[in-house]
Amino acid sequence: MKNFNGKVLFLDRSDINTDEIIPARYLNEATKAALKPFCLEDLNLAGFDPKKDVRGCSVIVTRDNFGCGSSREHAPWALECNGINLVIGVGFARIFRQNMYNCGMIAAELPAETVDRRFSEFAKLETTVTTDVDAGTFTFSSGDKTLTVPFKLEGFDLDLVKAGGWVEYASVKY
């Protein structure tokens, strides 16, 4: 399994699209690693600087419909090669969500109120998330402040995360 723990990058907007996560001008790259410097380059968000703020983060917490738009798996790859294997949000675009699990990464849905509360409690602080896949919990921590919330990871999604992705799963099973 991949690493699902670490520092959180809060992106406070719904409908962040795949062009914002990785612009099409980089789709001519032949390797996933080449995408690393360009992650979230076209995301215009108050207080967010893609050149500085992505570095060192392992988790994104965002709002609804993250990853809408193009089918490009370059979006999860751009996150993955920056060490981000977990995105927590209210909801995800279908293709982006499937691409995440197909890469053995996690796109976790939490209720809107839960996400909203995590934003108000932690977004201004340096925050880390620790994930317990088997127990189905995220623990948010900042200084002395700690809060554990449950999440649902089961069935096919969990199988893909444990297998390391869909190629690993399907090449054995089908």
Add this chain to the structure above:
Amino acid sequence: MGLTTAQKIFKTHAVDQPSDGISVIRLDRVFCHEITTPIAVNDLAARGMDKVFDPNRIKAVIDHVSPAKDGKTAEQGKTLRDWTRRHGIADFFDIGCNGVCHAIFPEKGFVRPGYTIIMGDSHTCTHGAFGAFAAGVGTTDLEVGILKGVCAFHEPKTMLVRLNGKLRNGVYPKDVILNVIKALTVNGATGQVIEFAGECAAAMSMEGRMTVCNMAVEAGATCGICYPDMTTVEYLWPFIKDEFSDKAAALAEYSKYLPDADAEYTKVIDFDVSTFEPVATIKYKPDQVVPVRELAGTRVDQVYIGSCTNGRIEDLRIAASIMKDKHIAPGIRAVVSPATADIFKKALDEGLLSIFMEAGCCVTNPTCGACLGMSNGILASGEVCASTTNRNFNGRMGKGGMIHLMSPATAAATAIAGHICNSEIFEG
């Protein structure tokens, strides 16, 4: 409870149910282009699994950057070209006979009612216009599709959108889908299939239905579906005439995929399309839609007519009818990109290309190019484009540029006027 079209297709293609609500289905078609396929096939080779499940069910095209614009895109083209040769994939469309994937594959007769189709391209939902289940997927799904001929999906929930009534003159399928996306929002159909029904959908040509289904994904939908009918059969007849005794027999076969009368929908939404007017997007999301009249007078730098949404022959005919014997406004530039080589040839034979050139348009070869800011008409920072494409995301056609999505008629009228305007003033 009865079944929707997508549910019927899933039932006939089911291979496995790895967990509750997940179906692994057998694929009739895996479409490939040079942007998302190379990493998939290189990964298969690196894993020692350089195989394809069936070279006859895989179709490939170079379309996103055509011809190659630099060393990197040349490598992507080469990877796809070499792979199709290595595996005997006969239906590979290289530059000269190529076209935008969602225009060329239907044109070649590769899509049939009831088919299951995936492609590493979000606008694969276009092919649902034929009553197929067609979905955009990422590179890993594509990779497994190429290797095993299967793909996993959540069992398809379906929303029914009824397009009732008749369109007014000057209102086109692009206006229909933009009006629908405005109502649904960019997240309104996430994870669902949209069935487009009603008098207006039934009256549309296959080209119009493809325009509508093409943008279903902009409301989050997995696929947009129109019901197979005699219009579908007529379009497909050159490719299916040896399979059926007559057109009625083909229609009877394809009618198997019509939804049951008691099919279960998540939602039924009725639109009276006679109230629709020409519309265009503002800002950076495709659900931010306003009537064209509210944007009248907005200056643009470039007009773009083309793409998998609106680069088909009907679109070019409409644009040419507006530009005939006129010239684009001073200070504006216009790019017309017929979506496939066949469309290009037809537009040439019909005199449409002469009309565009005499109007001062730049006519380019078929390519996705400028739609996603890769080539052939990229915007500079601060520039504005009136475009017949499908996404107005920030920076989509070039960093710092902005896009107003609209119909080919509105785009052509805008090119002539020099600012956004309703096509009515130029239409007979």
